[in-house]
Amino acid sequence: MVRYILKRLGLAIVTIWIVATLTFFLMNMVPGGPFLSEKAVSPKALATLEEKYGLDKPLFEQYITYMKGAVHGDFGDSLKQRGRTVMSIITTKFPVSARVGGLAVLFSFLLGVPLGCISALNRGKAGDNAIIVIATCGIAVPSFVVCTVLMYIFGVRLKWLPTLGLSTWKNYIMPIAALAFYPTAYITRLMRSSMLDVLGQDYMRTARAKGLNQFISLFKHALRNAVLPVVTYLGPLLAYTVTGSFIVEKIFTIPGLGGEFIGSITSRDYTVIMGTTIFLAALMVIMNVIVDIVYKLVDPRIKLK
Amino acid sequence: MRDNPNPLSMQLKLNPDDFLPASDEEKQSLVVMRDSVSFWKDGLRRLGKNKIAMVSLVAVVIIMLFSFVVPSFYPYSYEEQIRGSENMAPMKYSEEEQARIDAGEHIFPHVLGTDKLGRDYAIRVMMGSRISLIVGLVAAVIILIIGSVFGSIAAFFGGWVDLIMMRIVDIIYTVPDILLIVLLSFALKAPLESLSQMPGFGWIQVVGRNLISIFIVFALLYWVGMARMVRSQILMLKESEYVTAARALGASNGRIIKKHLLTNCIGTLIVTTTLQIPSSIFTESFLSFLGLGVAVPMPSLGSLASDAINGLNTYPYLLFIPAILISLIILSFNLLGDGLRDAFDPKMKN
Numbered sequence: 010m011v012r013y014i015l016k017r018l019g020l021a022i023v024t025i026w027i028v029a030t031l032t033f034f035l036m037n038m039v040p041g042g043p044f045l046s047e048k049a050v051s052p053k054a055l056a057t058l059e060e061k062y063g064l065d066k067p068l069f070e071q072y073i074t075y076m077k078g079a080v081h082g083d084f085g086d087s088l089k090q091r092g093r094t095v096m097s098i099i100t101t102k103f104p105v106s107a108r109v110g111g112l113a114v115l116f117s118f119l120l121g122v123p124l125g126c127i128s129a130l131n132r133g134k135a136g137d138n139a140i141i142v143i144a145t146c147g148i149a150v151p152s153f154v155v156c157t158v159l160m161y162i163f164g165v166r167l168k169w170l171p172t173l174g175l176s177t178w179k180n181y182i183m184p185i186a187a188l189a190f191y192p193t194a195y196i197t198r199l200m201r202s203s204m205l206d207v208l209g210q211d212y213m214r215t216a217r218a219k220g221l222n223q224f225i226s227l228f229k230h231a232l233r234n235a236v237l238p239v240v241t242y243l244g245p246l247l248a249y250t251v252t253g254s255f256i257v258e259k260i261f262t263i264p265g266l267g268g269e270f271i272g273s274i275t276s277r278d279y280t281v282i283m284g285t286t287i288f289l290a291a292l293m294v295i296m297n298v299i300v301d302i303v304y305k306l307v308d309p310r311i312k313l314k
Numbered sequence: 315m316r317d318n319p320n321p322l323s324m325q326l327k328l329n330p331d332d333f334l335p336a337s338d339e340e341k342q343s344l345v346v347m348r349d350s351v352s353f354w355k356d357g358l359r360r361l362g363k364n365k366i367a368m369v370s371l372v373a374v375v376i377i378m379l380f381s382f383v384v385p386s387f388y389p390y391s392y393e394e395q396i397r398g399s400e401n402m403a404p405m406k407y408s409e410e411e412q413a414r415i416d417a418g419e420h421i422f423p424h425v426l427g428t429d430k431l432g433r434d435y436a437i438r439v440m441m442g443s444r445i446s447l448i449v450g451l452v453a454a455v456i457i458l459i460i461g462s463v464f465g466s467i468a469a470f471f472g473g474w475v476d477l478i479m480m481r482i483v484d485i486i487y488t489v490p491d492i493l494l495i496v497l498l499s500f501a502l503k504a505p506l507e508s509l510s511q512m513p514g515f516g517w518i519q520v521v522g523r524n525l526i527s528i529f530i531v532f533a534l535l536y537w538v539g540m541a542r543m544v545r546s547q548i549l550m551l552k553e554s555e556y557v558t559a560a561r562a563l564g565a566s567n568g569r570i571i572k573k574h575l576l577t578n579c580i581g582t583l584i585v586t587t588t589l590q591i592p593s594s595i596f597t598e599s600f601l602s603f604l605g606l607g608v609a610v611p612m613p614s615l616g617s618l619a620s621d622a623i624n625g626l627n628t629y630p631y632l633l634f635i636p637a638i639l640i641s642l643i644i645l646s647f648n649l650l651g652d653g654l655r656d657a658f659d660p661k662m663k664n
Binding site: 020023024027028031032035036038145146148149150151152153154157158160161165255256259260271274282 | 481484485494496497498500501592596599600603604616619620623626627630633634637640641642644645648649
């Protein structure tokens, strides 16, 4: 077990390093620099700025310097936002995204699992069909459509909910609903198919044959096994909802990491690009490792490689 | 031969009639009742019975007709700005047009109204869905080729080759794709621009630079799912006896992969490719919505929706039409893919 975890962590570090390297060279490939887009900077000022941030050195040397700093936890200062370190940007922006994303994942789990179970237990009946139709449509709707339609109905027409910012609890409703829409539909489908699979297993028949209470057999035998695929989906989902919420953050103007991300790329804020990339890649990779370990803990049948 | 009255006799009691040649009638009873059904026939028959899949197939065909055929004879063009008919509601005419109609002229109505620059919205939506469909189809083909080649090589050779190739897949899988897409589409702009100036690469201008960088992004990042799928199939198939037989007969590795392994997972390939189309369309609309997709004035369903947000209060239909259409396209491809899976690859059903 310890060996497995160490091996996975080693691989995770390699992945993060590759992503960081790729991003570094890719971002330098883009023509133009962080100081070019600003209004008429004199060549002398430009040279001073570049010297200050070490951008005048050869690319490879910059890379080595950056990596040395990053290993020691120093992601440098932002090139565009004066006087802010990349670390402070991440630590102020990430909690916002994490709160919205985490709540969305929680809701989609709490909603999707029961819906999938109900649907599987009533297979072929009207309830099942209704849930399946809704879930199938739910998967087909892109998040910007959900966002804008929600905004139009509840924000513009009915004026029940505020459309901008995150000042009160009411502000959270629409972004969370928009973010949770797709995962809920997905989890419902996943849960339904895995529940159907489990219900057809021999041990379920045995449980019924020996006269086990239906609720116990359902919760203790079926649910515990059927929820496993959903658990594996939760890890990537959690990482994705935090990183993939660009659109939701853009539409509802939430000051989160996703918006920072896109913003830093368009303004060529090299250090912020690198910092956020490394941070988000690490988040995703480690989330995957944790899910694999949790998977092993909840399902002893799985052998670790 | 005479009858033997003794029932306990050990003599063979054969009847010479049993040895006569069979009559045609008797031969008929041995013929298998049904003609053997080929893989394709069987799959298509099952697909034809699936009502949901057929309805979505019809929907896909109708959408394709509207996005590829209808624009060629539609009276308006997607970039044509009609003076005086800005921001019109569906089926309305501007005063100028109304005057011309009163004078006896026939003017084609703006079925879905016009946008704020006076461009006919119906043709823009059609062109937008054309872009979305092209992106989906081309990306699916690219992914099919790269993914199946990569996955089959990894699975077939196994060992170190497999380990290294699958590590590459793992790494690409964990890369935050949106970030790389955004970065790549920025990074590819300048090289593609200079490439399009060179002789022989003029077609880049025709297709559009952004569209090509979207394809390159898909080709670099999105084949990993397909590669994993193909690999797991081929790992199973390569243990089959016909592979051993082919190898014993001296078939080369390439031939075994092409003729035996990939043809045997054709069901998986079809299904995965079809289900790839909606997810590519999804990503394209997402990129266009963020303003990283196709270049203006070319519309895409994502950019149409994005443009419509500012006028959401007054012109909500400008948003709803592309939004509904994109959901409809993704939904019908999803359902068609599910139907194909049930028809061609029943094992994958769960």
